[in-house]
Amino acid sequence: MTDFSAALPLDRRRMFQIAAALGTSAALGERALAAPAGQAGPQPSAASAANGLKVAPGTIRLNGNEYWEGPVDDGTDAARAAVARSNYYDPAGERDALIETVATMEQVGADHVVPWAGSGSPLARAVVGFCSPERGLVTADPTFEVAWMVAGYIGAPVAKVPLRASDQAHDVRAMLAANPRAGLYHICNPNNPTGSLTPMADIVWLANAMPKDAVLLLDEAYLHFSGAASGMDLVRQGQNVVILRTFSKIFGMAGMRMGLSIARPDLQAKLMQYDGVIQTLQLPVPALACASASLRRMDQITARREQNTQTREKTAAFLTQRGFPVLPSAANMLMVDWRRPAAPIKAAFEAKGIAIGRSWPIWPTRSRITIGSPQEMERFCNTVERVLA
Ligand SMILES: Cc1ncc(COP(=O)(O)O)c(C=O)c1O
Numbered sequence: 001m002t003d004f005s006a007a008l009p010l011d012r013r014r015m016f017q018i019a020a021a022l023g024t025s026a027a028l029g030e031r032a033l034a035a036p037a038g039q040a041g042p043q044p045s046a047a048s049a050a051n052g053l054k055v056a057p058g059t060i061r062l063n064g065n066e067y068w069e070g071p072v073d074d075g076t077d078a079a080r081a082a083v084a085r086s087n088y089y090d091p092a093g094e095r096d097a098l099i100e101t102v103a104t105m106e107q108v109g110a111d112h113v114v115p116w117a118g119s120g121s122p123l124a125r126a127v128v129g130f131c132s133p134e135r136g137l138v139t140a141d142p143t144f145e146v147a148w149m150v151a152g153y154i155g156a157p158v159a160k161v162p163l164r165a166s167d168q169a170h171d172v173r174a175m176l177a178a179n180p181r182a183g184l185y186h187i188c189n190p191n192n193p194t195g196s197l198t199p200m201a202d203i204v205w206l207a208n209a210m211p212k213d214a215v216l217l218l219d220e221a222y223l224h225f226s227g228a229a230s231g232m233d234l235v236r237q238g239q240n241v242v243i244l245r246t247f248s249k250i251f252g253m254a255g256m257r258m259g260l261s262i263a264r265p266d267l268q269a270k271l272m273q274y275d276g277v278i279q280t281l282q283l284p285v286p287a288l289a290c291a292s293a294s295l296r297r298m299d300q301i302t303a304r305r306e307q308n309t310q311t312r313e314k315t316a317a318f319l320t321q322r323g324f325p326v327l328p329s330a331a332n333m334l335m336v337d338w339r340r341p342a343a344p345i346k347a348a349f350e351a352k353g354i355a356i357g358r359s360w361p362i363w364p365t366r367s368r369i370t371i372g373s374p375q376e377m378e379r380f381c382n383t384v385e386r387v388l389a
Helices: 012-025 046-051 073-083 094-106 120-130 146-154 172-178 200-209 232-236 265-270 276-281 285-295 298-321 342-351 374-387
Strands: 060-062 113-116 137-141 158-162 184-188 215-219 241-246 259-262 333-337 354-356 366-370
Touching: 060 366, 060 374, 073 285, 094 113, 094 259, 094 285, 113 120, 113 276, 120 146, 120 184, 120 215, 120 241, 120 259, 120 265, 137 146, 137 172, 146 158, 158 172, 172 184, 172 200, 184 200, 200 215, 200 232, 232 241, 298 333, 298 374, 342 354, 342 366, 342 374, 354 366, 354 374
Parallel strands: 060 354, 137 158, 137 184, 184 215, 215 241
Antiparallel strands: 113 259, 241 259, 333 366
16 A cells, blocks of 8 residues: 655645645545536536536536446446445445556555545645746646646646647646746546647656656546556656546446546655545445446447447447538547637527536637436537527
């Protein structure tokens, strides 16, 4: 198990800032970032987090990048059995079992694997651990904005670098040029909201070209939708790389809360500031059991990927034929360009019982559409005809 004793003592003011950042991060999933219909951009306040992705009962949810089905059957069975022993914190060692399962699958030491209640928390913690007013954050634009927001809380400068125009990959050379002395370089692969992939050669280039005391945060929340290679070799080689994974997407466990950070133990220790040790040691036992059992059914996860790809490509073809271009995606989302302001279109869909995703300020005419079931996407396509006729 990871030795967390290296976590540094903190002065009171910094502890206050970090508590605020991490407290907010608990609610910083898609739910917290979702803007009410008619608005674009992140909504970081506690009140908006409470509203989040709230939709009327029966609404089709294509707005939160969740998977449209629950966990695979073996995961559900394991979770159900674990509920009965949830009067104790972790009586059957479910946390260690998950760590061992992941370590074996990913061929890393067990001391490199730390589970969390989702990956939003280690994402926020990485910013707190590796950034400061002197050592900023570099991210893409658009991307998942939690890191930007946390950097704002702790007063770290943020450089937002547009995705490469040719393929919407992270423009790693421009990212390094934007701040050659950053504390953290953040790559989301595949990216949210585009679903675009950044070539592994570019990721490796950045890991080698960044300052020796900087860290590369590689968020692989959507990796299993893509079939693309992971950056795990960089971790195996001992580089300054933290990989994030989540069970909230293709594993169908968003409401159960389970995620992972995978990195060298000394990097993991930097994620422990304030309350990290408590957060990682006391996790919901059903979620731990569900995650381990699900990882043993990667055949079913691959089947989900194949079905998602089919549904996504069918939806993309439909939108393109109707004159609404989409960016190529390798994940469970499509960024569609309505060629007019997206906010009223989002509201019109919602009025017809379909919640579509948000827009990013850099692209106000585009909406992110999460890929749902084949039936849900058929309803979506029919509704496109009605809303945009
Ligand atoms: C890229 C990315 N990373 C991390 C998260 C956080 O997800 P969770 O905390 O549910 O693991 C999300 C959620 O949508 C995401 O899109």
